[in-house]
Amino acid sequence: MDRLTDKPDWRRKVFDEDIVQRWRSEVVAPQDLRPDHHARSQGFTPEMFDYCIRELRDKARDFVDEGIVLLYDVDAGVAKSDSLVSEELKQDLRAAVRPLEDVPDKYKDWHPGSDNRVLDLVHPSLFPLIYDCTHILPEKSVTLENCLRLCGSGEPAEFKPIKETNEFYSWEYQWLPAELAFTDDEVGVKFTSYINNLHPCRHEKLYAAIERIAAKAVPLWSVTLGSFYSPRNRVPVNETIYEYDYPGQNKSDQPQDHVNLEQEPEPESTEERLQRIQEEQIAEYDRIQRSRRLVLPQPQDYEPRDKPPFFNLRQKFIEKGLQVIVKLANIHLTPEKPKYEGGSWHVEEMLNEHICATALYYYDCENVTDSYLSFRQKIDTSDEDGLAEQNDYEGVEIMFDIKQDEPGIQDVGSIKTQEGRMLAFPNVFQHRVAPFKLNDPTRPGHRKIIALFLVDPYCRIISTARVPPQQKDWWADVVRKEGAVPKLPAELLEYVVEDVEWPMSLEEAKEHRLKLMQERTAFAGTVDDVFEEDTFNFCEH
Template sequence: MFTYCIQEIRAKATLYEKFSIIPVFDASECILKSDSAIPHELKEELRSAVSRLEDVPENHKDWHPGSDGKVLDLVFPSLFPLVYGRSRILPSSIVDLESCLQNIGQGQIIPVPPDGGYAEYKSFFSICFQWLPCNVSFPDSSAQTDSYINNLHPRDHRGLYHVIEKIIDRAVPFWNIVCEIHYMGRIKMYSRIALPMADYTNETLGEDEMRKIKEDEENETTRIIDKGTPFVFDKLHLKSEDIEDKFAFLGGGERKVQVIVKLANIMLTPDKPNYDGGSWHIEGQLNEHIVSTAIYYYDNHNITDSRLQFQTKVDDEGLTMDGSYRHEDVDRHSLSEVFGLDMDTEFVMELGSILTREDRFIVFPNGFQHCVSPFKLADPTKPGHRKILAMFLVAPKDPVISTANVPPQRKDWWQREVGTNKGTRLGALPAELLDLVFEGVGEFPMSLQEAKKIRGELMKERSLMDQEIDDHLTYDTFNLCEH
């Protein structure tokens, strides 16, 4: 066993040396981390580019609802999302970075989808909202954003666009691994140790049998351990050849993906020194087709350690119905020893947690619930912060409506574009008349006030979905009594 472990560690060291990727929780799952995927120079570029979003007047800062002024949203996909029955789409043309601002207000209204289908998963789909991804292509094997990132001005922040493109480049090999294992099945996961099937009897043992079992247990502490069959390490779950073709997860199709971008800061002060942590959740809703999340922790300052925790639903049918785990009635001991579960427990198994220190890049499939653990100021007399970039990958073979089809919906962007374009009739008007025109504009584009109201409705809908997922996990419990 010891030799096996050493061989596996060496194989993982080789994988890290070549790709800077460390697989964790990878016995049957694959969550990836790296502290060197994003080079220092690129991190500094990101910090510099993001600072333009941070250095705004206090009344322009967008503090996350319900965060007590601790979470600052810089680019948040729930603001100005696609709203069925409200947003406009250009079904037969593409909105690129150069023309998107000129197309504000154009298109036809996207109809509300029918409220039906999906059976038991119906409540996990939204017929009201959808996060809007941007389209990304790889014309020369390097990422290029082909449509605007929602809530990130394509002209004011073009430098940040280029930085995010570089980070997407770094994320693609990670997404390749996650998608290949969990959604494509091309990389096979192997059991480290093969366990033979055990049959458990329901027969009641007599006194002689019980006495013999007790004697055997006492002898176990003194007997010489049988070496048994040695473990043979013959392969690593993730091999170099599986990773070198970083676009394998696209299945030979066009080198295009859709990515939802989020930038947020957690800001702590001596007056507000504690962050209470997040709730267990899965990113997005099923109509958004998010298959993987990449989170880059690029700036931690004066905060204590925090971890990103993971848990998943236990396959109870595999344990209790198909014969893979046979048990006696009320067999609490073996359930606890083998699976770490208790009788009538929730259908949840903790996978573990990953330290979220600065420079860490974490990528995982979207089938896991995850949760941010609490942290606080390291020095309570000084402010501190944690800054992240999160990127959500849409299923490459199942794209959704994106910013390539939906022009920007922001009224403030439209007012700037119209007011500064002196070549148009509106742009030629005096400022006083322009203000009157802007005030008279109807429902579209959306004002910031309306967008925040919609964001509240979207967040409420997602909270209800997360609660329903929790309810499934809470009320679906093991019951080992066969009657």
């Protein structure tokens, strides 16, 4: 269904019977060409195709105005749209980002460890909230208008862990979200506090563009979070069923009509007889196993469904607004460095940040091959109890694409990350960027994204509404322009700026970023361990 919804004008095509029949011929394999002879109807069957088309027709009717389609929606789903963001907004975003890109090489912030392939334009790991260090104010009093004047004010943030042994919390750092308010026009949003690492005066146009992008992300988040309220069970499975073939015996296997005394075997001992019977039973069992075929379950009869639940963020949080963490990053490839190796499996981010969903918008792709974002999730390994006989679990492995003694992880699927596409997904999925490379290896290429991380609206965290900007250079600009240190010669003023301990210098912030990255690398490993330690064991029942 993901591939079909990538086709232009798919909402019309899915109702065109001629086109649907062509898709059927491309997808449904003839019975004798299906790949696994151990499983009857292995592969994509006519019943599966019919079910998918009927569901796609329902999806084509859903969220037509928003251009959103919900995919991989079993327990939760991934929402995508190629039309939410207009061409005009995409170009406005590109233009507004350009001042961050057009800087001398010495000021470019290449992500540590990326070999100058990943360029951070706005990244929440720089100047994060540092517990017992970052200065905060007792209540929300930092706004876009006064944030620069408040640089350096406040008191160091004290932090007392709720659960000292919880390894998924960070006791050192927290990404800082900005406050996002809903406007009165029923569609717009407005930042009421600054985006961390994005100067509110120097980049007013970028603030405006990001607000428009965030407004488009809200319905996507509402759809993907609403998917939790409508789980789907398309193919009920309660047992494994086999068909058996019993081929006729060869003539040489038939009993003889006479007895040849010269061929009469020697009498068997009891031990030999038991050994022979056991070997015959094993041979018979192996023969039956080779001849049987797994009957794969087919989808249940499709029943038209209501539009998926829409977790209306605007309606539910119209008064409080949302908290959103912003990231802007480019991946640059060159003839000397023509390939991006892909990312690692991860979730966003530490538990004390309470990120519940992510929105990604791919606004510029040039001279790179198709790239995909893959998803996987942890599943309950006990759910398969009773589906297999003792030590006979081949059918369960085939049906669920799982393996005995392997981790309880389900690969959900992948979605193409093409230019102009916006995705949103809940933070229950691990996700990973697949590798990609230059299309034309003689020319440079790039892929540019904006990521918006939604903080759980029911569990708000310290934001930039309480944290004055920590960047020393922002504070220094205010000091120089407003004469906060009056009547000092320029040389002495620069000495004061250099000597002050707070706000934080860029060099110190980068040191903290490395520590934060080390902490989160360890965290990602811990999450992987949790995902992989629970394995399938079909013998324990």
